[in-house]
Amino acid sequence: MQDKYQPATIEAAAQQHWEHTAAFRVTEDPKRPKYYCLSMFPYPSGKFHMGHVRNYTIGDALARYHRMKGFNVLQPMGWDAFGMPAENAAIQHDVPPAAWTYANIDYMRGQLKRLGFAFDWSREIATCAPSYYRWEQWLFTRLFEKGLIYKKLGTVNWDPVDETVLANEQVIDGRGWRSDALVEKREIPMYYMRITAYADELLAALDELPDWPEQVKLMQKNWIGRSEGVEVHFPYDEQSIGKAGVLKVFTTRADTLLGATYVAVAAEHPLATQAAANNPTLAAFIEECKKGGVAEADLATLEKKGVDTGLRVVHPLNGESLPVWVANYVLMGYGEGAVMAVPAHDERDFAFAGKYGLPVKTVVSSAHDAYQEVVAPWLDAYAEHGRLVNSGKYDGLDFQAAVDAIAADLDARGLGQKRVQFRLRDWGISRQRYWGCPIPMVHCDDCGDVPVPDAQLPVVLPEDVTITGRGSPLARLPSFYECSCPKCGKPARRETDTMDTFVESSWYFLRYASNDSQTAMVDARANYWAPVDQYIGGIEHAILHLLYSRFFTRAMRDCGLVSISEPFTRLLTQGMVVANGYYREDDSGKKQWFSPAEVSITTDERNRPLSATLTADGAPVTIGGMVKMSKSKNNGVDPQALIEQYGADTARLFIMFTAPPEQQLEWSDSGVEGASRFLRRVWNFGYALASEASLQVAIPAQLPAAVADVRREIHTHLKQANYDFGKHQFNTVVSAAMKILNALEKLPRSETAAQAVAAEGFSILLRLLSPITPHIAHALWQEGGFGADILDAPWPEPLDAALTQDEIELMLQINGKLRGSLRIAATASRSDIEHAALASGSAQKFMEGQPAKKIVVVPGRLVNIVV
């Protein structure tokens, strides 16, 4: 046994041992409970960043812990391999996306192996492999036939110079990132997944996910956005519009209908198009609305603007004529693309009406009881519920009664009814990009859109393509798009769009269970492993990826492929890894970020940072605070360098100890040093113990008091650690392990009894650490002769015999203020405690002779005397 901790040697040895014994290869075993532990698979961008290391360390700790608890554990890994970065690399470095991606995968697989994660590598998948995406294409054609995929127009960011569609990320301040051209909105035909067909189910089933973070469920609930309201039809004023018809709007505030003073439609609304034909001002405004990207965050912060169309509609209840405006805050994609505007009771309408001099009519009273009291409309909108006023026969009704009455009257006139509206929209999956899964459709002049038959799948993505950043590469490749119609055999055109990469990540967790199947997307093995028992990934995926996966699982269920409805039973959303950022601003306000390694910091006498300078030139830099580790902020720490210097166990320990998994993790070099120091102490203790202690010595029933105290302390910390492990609070599990080592070091090891307790305690410590720092635990377990492979050692449980104590300490409070403590028999009754408390010196002193009004006793914790 080495006398010094040498991580490089022991980590290589442990990894070899796992490799030789195929330790993490698993098969279905109906006799044991299964535990499918899954970390979100990475995009193979080139090398791992610290966020990945954190993600996989958490997953690995849970997988190893459950294995020791007796579960049949599956922990697979793969690659989310389609995406834009490969195309960007192709443009920049003239390397084919496929070659670039596969090279990255090879390098990154090596990094994961060096970190010692317990992955079953025989199940590895890469989504860019035809063997993977052929099944995605196969499912696409099924969903198309079921009507769960359909085609319609969608709005995209269009770069008029590069003649290409841009991702929201590629639109910077309204301009294309490469061309710098002003981006426009453009409508193109796209395929959509009908996720809204599952809106109710996706919403209701959130209640059946008790082990998902409340925060994530709430975000999904709000995203789906089910609202009950009323669809209101405003009949066209035939004189101004020139034809009969109704303008439909949806509102959750039908009670305010009598306060509607105008209606607003989106720029793309048919009425807007009609009115613009002979109204140059309006046409110009609609043109202006087309400028800029489609990202909602940008649209929602635009200055609210509008133009009167000159068209008019009729109020469905009072017959008044209302103007129709085009407003940039009404979005065509939501609801009907039109809203009724009630300035008195909606902040946004109020601001808009004020700006354009539109009338404000108050119809809801702010007072709960006296409905006569009316808010002065020129002050502000009153958006709360209240009783109706100025509404004729509806006056005095409260919110619900008013909605009911108005909806009934609209229904009677055929001008509306109650209905449910979702905020959730169907999922547009067409991408005008190369490095993605080809959409398996053929367009025939005679037969229309025809799915590619099973026998012709997969539609293989050609790899001999030039990527220029202009246009869609596949659309310029006749050898790809020229084909014959599967139905009639005539010449036809293959679809050249690829799928959103979210599609691949919506079902990969099922493919791991049967990744070698050539004959089916998923087979019976998927129903053994599914659902994923524990899923771990970044909080940034709280809505899109997780919602799409939930939808996809249901769609696959309804195609008879799996029996589950929910893909992920438990969810852990890990926080970001951040580090200090330092920058300088140039005259144009552009920030230049410096690596923390290049910066010197001065501090005050309390060690608070005062200022920072660039070491190279001594001139000041701005301290930018803790920001997400990234290339652009120049503050990333390379996991590879860390592992080479300290070893994988130190990296894993630091990550798990420094912050609870769901919180942001702040990088600190000295913290890494501390983690390494602890592992050295563990090694040194194990080395000393191996030379002296006998594992055969039984722990005597009667221990010297000092030894019994240490043993109780160890088992108390173990109890705490088990509790914390159960709630995934790994930082305090590590704390408990540190406390156990501190306790062990107090043992007088010249006594045999103490040696036996030390051996017991150390075996607990190693098992507690093994999910987090598996290499050192493996080595010391083996060297110490504790038994067979620690991977399958039973998880340690605290012993009642070691935990019992005769006397306990209670806190003593007078009037809720801590004034002392009380040592008392553990079995003392409530009145014993009260008497002892009143008799204590602290009570005598602080009660100042006054009688006790009340005595609060919290068993095992405290006594509070109220005077």
Added chain:
RNA sequence: GCCGGGAUGGCGAAAUCGGUAGACGCAGCGGAUUCAAAAUCCGCCGGUGGUGACACUGUGAGGGUUCGAGUCCCUCUCCCGGCACCA
């Protein structure tokens, strides 16, 4: 703009159901060891006052509930994540 989350010593954090605020670690300071340094070990370590015992004060800000609030309620400030084509 909308939805969600966070704020506790010099720093990362802990405090399980409303019950000892700051466990554990980092940094710092003092000491031991050393020719010296590294490493290691021991001690101190929220603030104010006090030699000390101790007292007062303290969990982003302001208010409230309670015998008792970091924890519950109301109002506010700042920071972070998401917003449908980054993954």
